[in-house]
Amino acid sequence: MSDSTKSLSHSDQPTALGIELENLTKIYPGLSIPAVEKVSMNIPAGDLVVFVGPSGCGKTTTMKMINRLVEPTSGVIRLGGRDVTTGNPVDLRRQIGYVIQSIGLFPHLTIEENIGEVPKMLGWPKGKIAERVREMMAIVGLEPGQFARRYPRQLSGGQQQRVGVARALAADPPVLLMDEPFGATDPITRLNMQREFRKLQQDLGKTVIFVTHDFEEALLLGDRIAVLGDRSRIVQYDTPLGLVGRPADEHVSAFVGASVHVRLLGLITAGSVADTSLAAPGTRLVPGAVTVDATTTLRDTLDRLLGGATVVPVVDATGKVLGGLDYPAIQRAIVSQMAALEHNTGYQGAVRTGVARQPVVAS
Amino acid sequence: MTISLDKPGPPPLDDHPPAQVMEPSPSHRRGLIHLLWPPAGIIAILVVLWLWVHSRTLDSIEQRTLNPQFITDAVLSHLKITVIATVLILVIAIPLGVILSRPSTRWIAPLFLGIANLGQAFPAIALLVLLTMWLDIGLTPAIIAFVAYGVLPVLRNTIVGLQQIDKGLIEAAKGMGFTPARILFRVELPLAVPTMLAGVRTTLVLTVGVATLATFVSAGGLGDIIVAGLKLNRLPVEVTGAVLAVCMALAVDWLARIAEDVLRPKGL
């Protein structure tokens, strides 16, 4: 996905809208136990919020209530402060992008027809749709001349997923809902998609709700993460940093601890990934400043960050500054380490599961 | 001229002529109620017919035509035509289907079915009349025409039924030292029976339907009553003939369904 993402205001709607859920409850007919019970949360405009939790916890149901694919039994959903639980669901859905794991591209329509479908429903003029389709294809890294007239089955899984994202964003919706969108792709493609999507989201500034059961994905993508338990109960709603540093209960810490990303934190030293743009080497430090030693693990570095500092300088044994670290820098370090592992070992699956199973990592 | 396709089977998707392979009807779905509905309906129709005919004052022509003897003759000859044609169809189509599904002859089967499908486009009534012109009026040309017309469903379902058997099963039987004949009779045919029976039912319904046309070549059947009614311009007569033909078709379909349930090998 390239970064030619300027000039995207194709509609008169705002770039992003905040979402408020208030006591949202879903009880399916004939079932006594609610699938989702009294969920309240506030999703700031432009944030990427990940719902993460075990399968069957109701995270998808919660998400689907936002575009009313599932009608809430009770509770209120506000989009940009406006109650959307009443009114026409079809109009609502047309201003909410939607991407699901099976992608849901229409096999009988070409790529351009798929991407242009929502603008077409919104009654955009033909020329504007065509222009927008080309623009969206460029944004997600698909050459329009090559792909526009193809059918979904002629594309690889990763390419199809890009089309799915392009279709969801085509009408420039202020909100995007994504249900395990990268779940069906292979690990390398997935990692690429995750990184590209993260960048795209930062460029576009859309409000995104992203559902996954993969904690790594949550850590990688989320501005905020909502760890959900049974009936979509919010166990913890926090930044990735907060989640790793201050797990609300054993449940969350087990979740966090099982994560390869988090395990990698304990393997990588601060010195090996210190970012010189955050603190120039040789900078003089105020006496008593919070620093980390080059041999400190990233996990311990995170602890320092939780103490309040946004950037911690990394120093060598003699106290000389090597560079600095902040949360995004640590995140980048983990991601590139993951990528290196998956590219080098050749058995990608094992990186995820194997490491978690063997206690080779200090904890 | 009726083709029974009452089970939602896999629809033909390819570019071959539409292959109406009848699927065996699932027995587990059909309880006693389902088996009792058709005869109840048939009896109800007959009662209504009887009441209607008797509520009218029949003129002398109607009385002469709607006599028990004439009706019984028509019913019996209709049944006779249907039974003879069906038996001949089974005797021809099943062995032919078996032959066409042997490993050495398998390649001919699609060709054969293709030609048979093309032949199916030729209307039954035209075939019947032509055969009569060539062979003289009466039962023989009618039977030949109906046999020619009804062979395809049994033939097709026999071939399909035999071909869809898991090859591993046949391998296993070979491995146990079965002779080819033993494999055919102990493994292949029993497994193909449900599909074959579905074809037989289709053929039966088809035959009982076209047998109404036998009257056009003076070969009898319920068509006699219908045509008599039309020629005499007597409504009660033609309606009686038509309703009896409908009831007979429904009854034959019902009996064939029961036969399908009863004759299906128990393990399947």
Added chain:
Amino acid sequence: MGPSIWTYLDKQWVRIEPLVWQQIELIALCMVLSALIGISVGVLVWDRPKLAGAAQSTASVILTIPSLALLVLFIPPFGLGWLPTVIALILYAQLPIIRNTITGLRGVDAGMLESATGIGMTRTRRLFRVQLPLAWPVILAGLRVSTMMTFGISAIASYINGPGLGNLVFTGLSRLGSANSENQVLVGGFGIAILALVFDGLFLVLRRVTVSGGLRV
């Protein structure tokens, strides 16, 4: 032996040609109406198992009824000629169309439907833009089977003065032994068979033209 079939065709073409057109009109009319009715019924019942079962059973019972009997029963309410013929042929054509419409619509992936709803399609738009196009190859196969059957039954409809080439068959039959009777039956029978095969071929063309390239393997 009467005159050869070619002499007959040559001499009588003025009388045969209108029947050919009648036959084509009859089948085209019946199939368009049958398709509208059968597909509509399929669309209405496909996700209601009981109604779907009822629709298929009813269509199946109709197909069991001998065509001569049904046509004759239609004389009192509908008279002779086109009307009872068209109604009967439409009824006979229903089962393959309804069945395949149901099968085709049921074959559309649930995720696809959710996706269509999720991006803001109304039910109607979803039906015409997603469900029917995806089910279309299967529906088309049903229409093709129906068309072949309709040709066969239409020959018998000529007995109640229905239109088409079946008239030649019955004329030949009524003049059994006369000079041209055999030729009439031959031309009637083969005429219907050839037209049936032509229509069958048209379905391949129709498939080529109307089924999205994205669905062709």
